[in-house]
Amino acid sequence: MSAAATPVAARRPAALDQVGPIVRRNAWSLGLLVLLAVLLGFTKFIQPTYGVAGVQGLGTSVLPLALAAAAQAVVVISGGIDLSIGALMALTNVVAAVLMKDQPEQFGVVAVIGVLLLGVLLGATNGALVVVTRVPDIVVTLAMSFVWAGFALLVLGTPGGGSAKWLLDLVTGAFSHDEAIPVIGGALSVIGEWIPKATVVLIVVVAVIWVPLRRSRQGLALYAIGSNPLAAFRSGVSVGRTKILAYGLMGLFAALAGLSLTASTGIGTPVPGPYTLLSVAAVVLGGVSLAGGRGGMFGPILGVVILQLIRTDMTFLDIDTNLATVVQGLILIGVVMVGSLIQLRRARA
């Protein structure tokens, strides 16, 4: 965040000239990365046994919330907000669990694809309602959270269902040596055990969905309607359609988050977890402006990891987990206060 103040030297190699803007543009994410490194160091310091198992546990436990944060980030970037993500996760979670119960392994693939399509459909429904009714998105998605949570209860009254085994394997544990060799090469296969499979899944999913979109016309339109809908409209962007696209993507990520719940618990639970509010927290912590049009995927996911690691650290320090909630809240407020103070300073300067 201090990168903005460095004066530019008169003559510098061309390669270095490009470093400055990149650092400045990603200052927030880099700050989070440093914070994460410090936290990991601190964790190792207070709990010398923290190692492979800890990192793997972290990778698996952050997956649902990280995907929820990705879902929220898409909508917030496009200038909206979705308060039904937790309910959507519960619904896709139970649908997946019901479909896969006592079914052959291969059918699991069909079920997963079906659930992802369902997620897109449900998300797009939210988006279409926001666009058509012109009711503020907070209100629409708040009301729809009742609807989706109700459907989740209709699909599955009590926790139950099942999951295909390959899905369970996908998110737990790390690469074994054999699996790691084709991916990162024989010499580096030792690193494999340090990389949780869940993290690989997360990176692949975000890379496949978000990166191409971000670079496309539609991705630019997404940022444009978040930044200034009127200007976007006058530049020929179909605001309504782009908004529905954003919500559809949100639904896709929420369905992935719901599937990750099925995968990590092996069952479906029809009651929404605390994911909606935590996803908003992670998105803000990750440097995505609630006003829209600003931020990315990397920051919110880092934010989730940081929030989770703080919770882990407080357990190691034998601090009441309730106080961990307090600390999470204070960090959320603190980070946003610092962010807005920087903005106020800039506005004055």
Added chain:
Amino acid sequence: MSGATEVTDPRSSPLSLAAARRLFRDRPFIPLLILLGFLILINEIASPGIVSAEWVSVMLRAAVPLAILAGCQTLTMLTGGIDLSVSAVASMSGFLVATLVTGPGVPAGIVIALAAAALAGLVTGIGVGVFRVHPLIMTLGMSLVVLGLANAWQLQMVQTNAGVPPALRAVGSQVVFGVLPYSLAVFIPLAVVILIALRRTGYGRLLFAIGDNPIAARLAGARSWQILIVLYVISALMAGIAGFLYSGYTNVASVSLVDSQLLPSVAAAVIGGTSILGGRGGYGGTIVGALILTVIGSLLSSLGYPEAVRQVLFGAIIVAVAAAYTRVTDES
């Protein structure tokens, strides 16, 4: 969040349709009352004989605390904000009183609980007013803080046999003349003060002003940070009072008692015609909104649907009412 294109000026359109719209916009009270009457009628048709003095008292007892919580949302929404910490603050207040019965006693407990609520509101207000944190984030963070602290307090209090004091139970759940709940004695003065304050006092007008156009309000000399700090303290105090009523109504003291009422409180304010974008609305509509939501809840349970179907219908009705409302009042 998405209302950048909403540019409306009702005074410039002389059409009678526009006049009707203006009525809806400025006096949402009347059409909402008609909707409420209609819903009561459906209730009576769906299960004949249900509408009785006892039913009315049940509705009122459930609607009063919701109307107070929705009041928190109305006031904050007028300034373009929202208060997502009301449920945490309300639960905390009710719980705090219940744990303090055996020690300091009920009156002292109420004072301590309200002081704790006011402190939470003060911090929120400073965050929103001075540091310009988005109200959604600030109140979300504050609800995490309050919930965590209340949970920690709960662990400290495990040994003491806490219970909802009889006085609160009486206020929250007993009725006089078979119809009127005691909680109206708390609610009516509060509602009258809010209604008059919003329409007739400078402070009330300032709330509308900074919600309608914060820059214009600042240039006109309004010190928005002071207004916002006072606003969020008021909101937290009201949430605390609602928390007392809820714990008295349900005879439960728990740190998550009021959680389920957060979304209905926002919905009641929205249905009542308060714009979440700020600058438009009022408390009268919100009170009717809270009554409407309570009657819808009663209708759905008297129809014998399972909880899941009720949730789906509840959400769908909120979207439908809000959509119809926006359609009628927006000329854009």
